[in-house]
Every structure is written in structure tokens, then in C-alpha cells.
Amino acid sequence: MNTLLTGLAMGESPRWHDGRLWLSDMGASEVVRADLDGKSEIVATVPGMPMGLGWLPDGRFLVVSSQDGKLLRQEPDGSMVTHADLSPLSRFPWSDMVVDGRGNAYIGNIGFDFGEGEPAPGTLALVTPDGVVREVAGDFEFPNGLAVTPDNGTLIVAESYGNRLTAFDILPDGGLANRRVWADLPDGFPDGICLDADGAVWYADVPGQRCVRVREGGEVLQTVGFDQGAFACVLGGPEGTTLFVTTAPWPPAQDGSRSGRVVTVEAPARAVGYP
Template sequence: MSEPHIRLTGLGLVESPRWHDGRLYFSDWSVHEVIALDPDGRHEVVARVNSLPLCTAWRPDGRMVIVDSGRGLLLRLEPDGSLVPDADLTGLAGAWNDVVIDGRGNVYVNRLGFDMLAGAPFAPGYVTRVGPDGSARDVADGIAFPNGMAVTQDGSTLIVADSYGSRLMAYDIEADGGLSAGRVWADLGDGVPDGICVDAEDAVWYADVPNRRCVRVREGGETVQTVELDRGGFACALGGEHRSTLFVVAAEWRGMPEMVAPGSGRVLSIEVTVPGAGWP
């Protein structure tokens, strides 16, 4: 495995990397922008949403959706660059976070059970499924701090990073999009998983902020590979021409309320041997 290569620097709190249609998309939460990065280093802002968090996913028909956490909405990016409401989540209380959409179009959004930014008392969080009609219902609960999510390549399993629990949770995806059989997929010991992705061997890469690394684990918790970083790893995605490039977004974490050192955010890439699979 090669050493990390710096693709882009001078960013803020970077999150939600997604490989789509030949480009890496990610969010810079510090400036409320969704950015697309070409393999040759060119980049452009594709959307601006005044939201923290600010996460993205793609429907099977190629339309991007964006979690507008502040207003409790799912937004859809139209071909002309405009943003229109896709689903209203305001009927469910909590702080919205990550989103993933599987190959059947099941939309899963998770949320904290408390407002961390406002210093509210802790409460466990949820995973919510958004139906084709925009309706939202909780399909999993009791997750201490739901963070990154991914769906395995066969579409059968949703994996959720529980940052406070130092574990990866797994749920069977039912025919109607509901979730069942919640279980611990991997106990990570001192690991603090944030954004995650799945590869073709059904192993999971997770980014870790306090431990400054990105780690590949198998079901059960066996650590297979570790990429050491010089700053916190917030999320990762497998992409590139053959989905064998691990993209990591990282920044220098300074804690609340500042969060990250200004300009310390960057996009890194590492070539790996097992390509990506599943969603995102």
C-alpha cells in the first residue's frame, strides 16, 4: 500500500467524500460548500447549503440529495444547479447527520438524539428511512452517536458507525426498506469511527479523528490495515477508475467550539489492493 498523497489543501472541516461519475465529491462544513474534485486536481463548488452537518448521496437515477441539517430537509440538486426540497424531516426531532442511498433507492438518514453543538444532554440516536413519497420513519434506534453509514455490495446490510460506542453496527435491510436484526458488526476497542466505506471483500474502512488514522476491519473486529495520518481522519471513500483509490478527508481537530484549525483540511488518497463496492 502506498503512502498518502495530498490531493487538495487549505480546507476547513471536510466530510462526506463520495465518488460519483468520475469525480470525488466532498463537503467543507466550515464554508457550507459541496465541492467536486477532478482526478487532475481541478475543483469546483457544486452547491452551497447553510448547514452543519452537510452530507450527500446519489439516487440510482443520478440525482444528488443533500441533508440540510439546520432546516430538517433533504434537498435535491437539479440539473440547472438549483436546490429543491426532496423530503421534509421536521416531524422527527434530533440533529441530522449522515445519509446513504442503496441500489434500490432506499434512503437512510441518521440523527443524533441530542444537539451536541448546543451542549444539550446526551440521548441515543436513530436511523430514519425516507420513502419514495418523502415520508420519514425511524427504522433503528439506541445508537449512541450514529455517524458514517454504508451498504454492502449485495444490498442486504446497512452498516452504521457508532462513534461513542467505538463500534460498527449492522442491520438487515428488509424488502420494504425497514431494518431488522441490529447487532454489533465489529467492536473497535479504542477506535472512534466517523465516515466509513465498504470494499469488495465486505471489509469496512473507517476514518478516526482522535486516533489520526484510517483503518480497515473485517466483521468481528479484526484489523487488516491501518493508514496513519498527521491529523484527524473524518471520513473515507473508495473511488477512482477501478474504485481502488482510498480517499480520506482529514483536518486538525481542536475540539468544541472551534472544531478544526482553519485551513488544515485536506483531501488525501492512497492506492489499495481491494476495490470499493456497495454504497456510497
């Protein structure tokens, strides 16, 4: 296990793209990009709190602005514009996002005011490449991490409060069907997730301070522990077998300190699918 980055407020939604690691630093309102030597730069500032990241087929970058209900797009000149307005669907915060190989973006809404309101059912929105928004599923117990299989055929959703991974078939128009439990996780609180070439899912677990690799049905294949909460993970690196994990203290420090990190672990199977 190695440390790639330090000094983050709270890293989320790591993505491996074009030979570098990208992530949202929620607490700093920044999207950060880093190379494998740990040299980092700020790619974008998102005052509404950045969350899920992804890319359109033409290479333009998307980021969820969680608190104001916007999906932002970065233009070639670096400017940030609104790709889609999510706010008509919900006034509550938006969480993670996965963009599939066709440019369809799936974005979770938690359905309540986190840290203040009582938990309530969350929803999932679809944003098409041209910015059309619609709700495609509901009744989630805190929808969080999202992943799509490499054939664009299956969407997997991490339900943090439901202690499970839930799967859907993806229809030709981007809609979802055949909802089913992909894995029950009786002692797991899955946050960010990613897929590997053996058909397994890695999930990050904040209260468990760990990342867990499971196969469909729930069999645990591997567990990696940390000394902080694990918020999200993604496979990447030159061979696709490096697991990048964003970690931070939980509950978060109230003194503004930046104790969040990105740590890396070598994994047994390479990255596939999206993110």
C-alpha cells in the same frame, strides 16, 4: 500517500461519483466536486451545513442539510429543493447518509446538541425515493458513517461513541431487522465508513488520526495514520482502489483558517456497495 485537495474548512462525506470526488465542506457550507488533478468546483451551497451525500437512481443529487433538518435534492437546472423534511423526527443535527441502489436514503440523527448538550441516544431515518420519511431504528451512541452492501441486503452503521460497527438486515420495504454488532472497536471512534470487495470496512477515526480496515468480528487488517483528524473515507478512482480521506485539525481552529485536506492512499481491494 498523496494530497489531492487543500484549503477545506472541514470535509465530510466524500463520495466517488461519475469519475470525480464529491464531498461536503461543513465549515464552508459548500458541496465540492474535484477531479484527480485536484481541480475543484462548488456544486451547491447549503447554509444549514451540508453532511451526507447521495444520488437517486435517476441521477439527481441529494444532500443532508444538517442543522435545519432537510434532505435537499438538486434539480437538472441546478436549483436545490426540499426532497424530504426530517425536522418532525428530531430537532437535533442530522449526520451522515447512505443512498442504496433502490434510492432509499438512510440518515443518522445524533440525538443531542453536539458540543453543548449531554450525549443522548440517536436515531436512524429512512427516506424513500418519493420523499416519504420514517424512523427505522434508534438507541444509537452517535450514529455516524453508513454503508450498504452491494446486494442492498445489509446496512452498517458506525456508532462513534459506542466504539462499534452495527449491522442490520434491510427488509423489502426498506425497514431494518436483525440488529447485531458487526465489529467491536475497543479503541476506535468510527466516523465515515466504506466497504471493499474483500468484505472489509474502512472507518475514519478523528481522535485516532487514522483510517482502519477491519473485517466482520473486529480483526484489524490495516491502519493508515495522518497528522490531522480523519473524518471520513471512501474508495474510488479509476480502479476503485484509491482511498480518499477527508482530514482536518481537531478540535477545529477558531480563527477561520482552512487547514482541511483530502489525502489519498492506495488500498488492497476495490470499492463495492454504497456509498
